[in-house]
Amino acid sequence: MDKICQHLRQAYNAIFFFFLLISFDANAQTQQISIANKPAGLKEIFSQVEKQTEFTFIYTRTKGTINQTINLSKSNYTITELFHELEMRSGISIRMSGNHVIVKEQASGILKGLVKNERGEAVPFATLVVAGRMVQTDEKGNFLVVTLPEGHHILTVSYMGYATQNKAFELKANQTAFQEIILLPDNKALNEVIVKGKTEAQKFQERGYHANMLDASKFNNSTRDLNQLLNATSGIRIREQGGLGSNFNFSLNGLSGKAVRFFIDGIPMENYGVGMAFNNIPVNLASKLEVYKGVVPVELGADALGGAVNMVTGKGTGNYIDASYSVGSFNTHRGALSSQYRNDSTGFIMKLSGFYNYSDNNYMMYSNPKYDASILLPDGAGGFEERNVKRFHDRYRSAMVQGELGYVNKSWADVFMVGFLYNNHYKQYQTGATQDVVYGKIDRRGDYMMPSLRYKKSNLLLNGLDASAFLSYGIDNYAVTDTSKSTFWWDGSPSSINNNHGEFAANIPTTITHFRNAFLLSRLNLAYQVNDLNSITLNYNFSNANRKSNEELSAKSYAEAGQSKSVLGMAWKNVAFNGRLNTTAFAKLFHFNLSIAETIDARNPMAAQHKNYNDFGYGLASRYALSEHIGIRASYEHAYRLPEQVEVLGDGVNIIANLNIRPESSHNLNLGLDVSATHEQHYYRFDLSAFYRNATDFIYSIPSGSFSSQYLNEGKVRILGGEAEAQYKFSDLIELTLNASYQRSEQTQEYIYGTQTRYATYGNMIPNQPWLFGNLYFSLGKNDWLGKDTRIQFDWSTQYLHSFFLTWEAWGSAQSRNVIPSQLLHNAGITYSLKQKKYNISFESRNLGDVLAYDNFRQQKPGRSFNLKFRYFIH
């Protein structure tokens, strides 16, 4: 496979040379010149030209340069070709004037430097073009260009699988300029068909969004899943209820729940069914994660009130296999595969990826009366005793396989792929909303399948117009089973038997509820590069979801309901002030259509209904580069989350329709400052940002009748916060990242819904919300230490979460407040890689200090775990 990659690189370089050559002035003199005696002195070459043509050479200020020897690349040239090559390679300037050719020395300097990849490793054989001259880096990533004319230049660096970089610099006469280039992986070609080629890593920040790009490849030897990776990011707090596969609440700059939207390669996660979530996707399937806080680009066509997270899959355009398996505490097994085969001559491409997760999640639950989280078991004498127990009904299993076949780089498509995805999951439920409520038999199982079609074409119909399209249809089948007539204590023994109800609640009979949801998704993205400074993007996203459910034991059917959403987004991107100011202005048009069939035999019978929503959102993201090292950012969006079908039309049984529901909306504003610098092998980065959210019309469910509930618009919140992140890297030896986030959410709903009754808590800080947290990441690695082509790397990460109150801080006596305690969790791992990271073995411990940690009141998280992971990666 290494050989394949080498050939690919060579072919790529040849293509690059070819385009470079044909791009030269085609109207130049076409007379053929033949130059003998290579290598030859410059004067000798000019003399041969004089003999074969009518040109006369005039030499001025040439000093010694005219005597240098040039080894020409070939024997036969046109005049233009020859003069160009001589100019590039000798440092002289050659100008034709009639039959005269004026030759003079250029004032010049030297350019040298180093090309590295995102992991700080040297990139050998990268191609550099400057002032029309092309060189390659050596094996250590160094490059040298001598006698480069003085003045302003643009250095273009390219390497297969990485985003091409352009860097402007000024060279003064007789001086040496040093440039260090860091290349970032380019995953756009195959996977980001939704996004025009502007999302290369180095341009990510420049777009001005309040956003983070996480390099998932850095953690490929770790047993983390995506949530654990995201949880170490500033502004993000994920509150997990337990171990692998447990429910979680994802909060982004203080807004959570349905306010945050998730995507895989731009496809909304809700189209992947209930079995796939960021808490079960192994990190090996992702190459990077894009986190958009508050302001979301139109390419992710969704109604995201608080932001969005997009997982980008794929590991470059070449061939690769990334296969891993890990085994660890709580009988946890996790496997992941990500692979791609591509035949360059035919353009055929095949991708296969998948994962498997299994865990007993039987971690120890500790009785913790200090935080009002005791575990009590009957003592056999009519009382209770405190005990530590293992979880006994929390098994989780999920598996996914996805295959894609197609062609790339054909005349009719840059990318055309047909895919199929299947996943299957099984999950047991151990507790209700807190660990006081123990379940012993409830589970959920289901599967999901989705065929899909992907298409991308650059320069479609006209130059500069890139189009991409995606189409998928998914069917999600799952069932929630609550058939136990017993309830349980924490040791698994029954607490009551022969009940006439299930475990969920004593007023809910035993149930097996089947859900069958079908999702159609289509999206089209058009990006037009108007000129070097302006581009326009148009994104249209249409999805349709149909939901059916029935209750097997009571033979009750819920009314069939559907919802279709269209989101039309348009963005204008502009570059101004010599590239210093990057601005994106955008608008989004939402059209939702909700419907529900007639409900007859139920508590709340109603005729078939439907309702439409049309809303308009808009925003702006901008970054101004104060210098090469410092930039300031500002972004704003008037964001919406449109109501879902069930919120508006109810379910015909227990949830009553409310046709007056308004969308949730928010004014989101971000300000930021970023500073970065590279000095020799040191890299420094600092990012500071502040955010403001003013969200209103939250949609809540409240009781409406003894047996029914209804959704209402109630709740306003104002959030103010700030984040800081600092990073230091030294070559590929050390990396240190620190971040801290603070947020304050204020209750700004003044009156209780539909009344003139003022909330006593109006203007107070909303409780049960983490408000201060931070992360540290440190890695120390050394190449070739335990042998050639090996690397040993030690990773350490620490998460800190400041304690917070369950209830309103000012109310009640201080000593009676319920506290979710502070967490200081440490994770550590060591990885040994062989044969240039082809074989990797890692040993990792999470929650090294075995700390009792709670993200939620009375919901204990797992204690210390150990994992061993094997990974094979060839590319």
Added chain:
Amino acid sequence: MKTKTIKSSLIMLSILFLGLTFQSCKKSTSPDEPEIITESTFGIGGFLLNPSSTYVLQNGSLSTGEASFIGNGANVTSVEPGFLAFIAKNGNYYSYKSSQNTLTKFSYVNQTMQNVKSIPFVLANGYRYGHYWVDDNTLLIYSLGGDYKILNVESMSVTKEGNFNLPAKAGLTFAMVGFVHVKDNKIHVGYYYGDDNYPAAVKAGKTNWATGTAYFAVYDYPSVSNPVYSEDTRSTVPGNDRNGVLKTFVYNDDLYILTAPFEMVGQNWDRPHGIYRIKKGTSVVDPTYFLNLSAQLNGDPILGGGYAGNGKLLVRRIRMDLAPTWNSYGFANTQEFHIVDMATGSITKLNVPLAKSQPTAPNILADNGKIYFPVNTKDIDGNFYLYNYDSATGAVNKGIKINDIDGVNGLYKIK
């Protein structure tokens, strides 16, 4: 040189991080104030909304002064049984949480609710339950489904348990217990049935659930045997299914029972709210007596009240003309308070403002001839008053002023 740069960078970053971390650390205050000893002690249960949290504040009087929940009172959010329906007696609070199969005894110490003892406590269909104090040390707790346990609260031990074994009726739900009252060596049980098939709506949006019949069973006590059954169709849902909300009282040695076909409890729109009687010495509902309260109150429902002890009964009326939505019941000014004179059956409206509060909340307290009730109509500062009715004088007075809370859902006599 390189080492120096690394070192200084590391130090700088660590300082930054630590600075951000510690900047927000707060000193926690722990006011360890001694409890004020008063002749009587009352508990006031207040709640906040979204996210909901609940508090109990103890005070020596409900008639005068003011009380604020800011920084005061025990936060009981994680221990209260729902709607602040604590059972309180002789200085202790009892909380039955059916989802956890646990009964806990608390004492109020240093403004915290301290756990005295928890015991396993399983009642089938205990998601709704009620209680009855047989004597000061003997507590009977029963579930909607008819399971009961009799408890010695001193030792927190169960002395008797069982099920009333009420008759099943084909096509209907299990028998749902609305009250239990022990009197004259008899245990009186009232019950009703729900119909999950929902008969045709009485009018648009108003479907009956409870059937139109009230059922009664009277057993020998303490054996809980030899039941005598009776039924009556003039009203339904004898008692109610909310712990601590007035269900029965004894006047002239006869047992009187309030009914609650109200939407929030039994949901029967055809039947009026009123009072049944089981006369002393009999074991069946008195066919000659039914005080139809709704008929005197424009058809409105009543739920909750307090019996002063001398034939004066305070009831809470819900003005249906002012309650267009479900939310109105709790948060709009829909409640009036009336005094029923048991001797004459006449009803007198008390001169207090229209009030709001959860009608299903146990927040009306009768004590020593007075009845205390919250009129949660907030003044311009967002504060409100507990009023009281003095059965001896017939006067209604504005009592303690309650500050900084969304409402009062519980009132308890502690000692």
